[in-house]
Amino acid sequence: MRIVLTGGGTGGHIYPALAIGRQMRQSDPESELLYIGTERGLESRIVPEAGVPFEAIDITGFKRKLSLDNVRTIIRFFRGVSRSKQLLRSFKPDVVVGTGGYVCGPVVYAAAALGIPTLIHEQNVDPGLTNKFLSRYASVVAVSFEASLSRFGKEGQKAVYTGNPCATAVLQAERGRGLASLGLRGGRKLVLCVGGSRGAKAFNEAILDMAGELETLRDIQLVFVTGEIYYEQTLRRLEAREGGRPDNLHIRPYIHNMAEVLADAALVISRSGASSLAEITALGLPSILVPSPNVTANHQEANARSLVDAGAAEMILERELSGERLLETIRLVTSDKARLAAMSEASLGLGMPEAAVRIAAELQRIVGRA
Structure with missing residues (x-):
């Protein structure tokens, strides 16, 4: 399986993505990974150190109040979508996995526009802005906390309680x-x-x-x-x-x-x-x-x-x-x-110690359904 991972800004978004990638490689040693992040985020250092191929797009997050910066962010978003489509067409993934952070926005949105199955993972009880936005486009919404199932509104029907994939490694x-x-x-x-x-x-x-x-x-x-x-x-x-x-x-x-x-x-x-x-x-x-x-x-x-x-x-x-x-x-x-x-x-x-395994199974399911 060919898998694109995306998520960034903090380790809380990056490490779950890498944990999913590790599980997919364990399940299928022939799996191929590509990570799409930003040069500004920690992912630009952490991902290559983990031995995963890395590509960058230029995107920043929205401010929570009216600002000229938000106009620039909208422009960057659509440029990021265009760049993401180029990367996705070149890599030809079977599925795209987003784990949060603003970089996920253009990548998962681009994947949905191209008809590629997508899974987003929400680590926190209360969903972040990017994942709430992406939930309407994602094939599956995986959540770490059972309480999150009801917090995606009408998109909650796509939500699956899997746990956080970081749990699997400590065992x-x-x-x-x-x-x-x-x-x-x-x-x-x-x-x-x-x-x-x-x-x-x-x-x-x-x-x-x-x-x-x-x-x-x-x-x-x-x-x-x-x-x-x-x-x-x-x-x-x-x-x-x-x-x-x-x-x-x-x-x-x-x-x-x-x-x-x-x-x-x-x-x-x-x-x-x-x-x-x-x-x-x-x-x-x-x-x-x-x-x-x-x-x-x-x-x-x-x-x-x-x-x-x-x-x-x-x-x-x-x-x-x-x-x-x-x-x-x-x-x-x-x-x-x-x-x-x-x-x-x-x-x-x-605890959900088999979280990474559960997410891997969801990926297999939505790829098989596509």
Whole structure:
């Protein structure tokens, strides 16, 4: 099968597309992939590193208020459609997969105009503007959260609950290797705190604020991923405090083998991006979620709420985050075995570990139907 992948701007759009591509190659080693993105987005670096052929179009997103820039964006959109048609005619795909971000707009629209089957994947509970627009043209709308099925209006009849394809990859991680890679031993619960690939200032401040009391939680070891830009500063501030760094607090700038570390964790403290939640629930991990307030339409809070309502997570809004609040929440969750087990069971119940396989099956179906 020949497959065009498109999605960009952030890792939350790129990694699901690549996960679908990997699954298709596993299902059919002769599958051929082409990724269409923008030169400005992270995809221009991440996709070639993943060994997937990459082509670029020039497109930008719409502003949420009236602006002359939006007129220019409309012009770029139709130019992007024209360029996309050229690429599609040349590659001759059997299907086009869009995972969100404004670059999907012209590519999926062009594919629909050419009669090529299309699937769009929505990672968040509340659909993004591009996917809501594209839902009227797509053959199938795949969603990560069951709650999203009713949020595509009359196009909801095309929606299929598949889960997030990023969930599939974490299940291949071998337990025990994550702890070993960090130089840690078992015996105490591993609590992993990560504020995203670049880190989060609010997380750093909370961890610094609670450091003096962390040693009171003797049954846990906390691994805190600062993000590279915060690492040196955080380390200096910890070493400078009276008493130094607690012996059950371990600081890392970045973790490259995140799937292995997650596999060894007992509790995760995290933002609530869709891909992160897919990995957490695939493994059945309890979590403390601090949604980023700096995202479109506050979609991370809606994502987090879906886990909280199911009993799989606790949520702390960033404006309410403090060292004291975070420490107490960690204590409440980790000190109660029954609560930890119930949260784990609820988390696992939300997980869709075979998401990539489900999406691959949908692709086979719509190609066969065309």
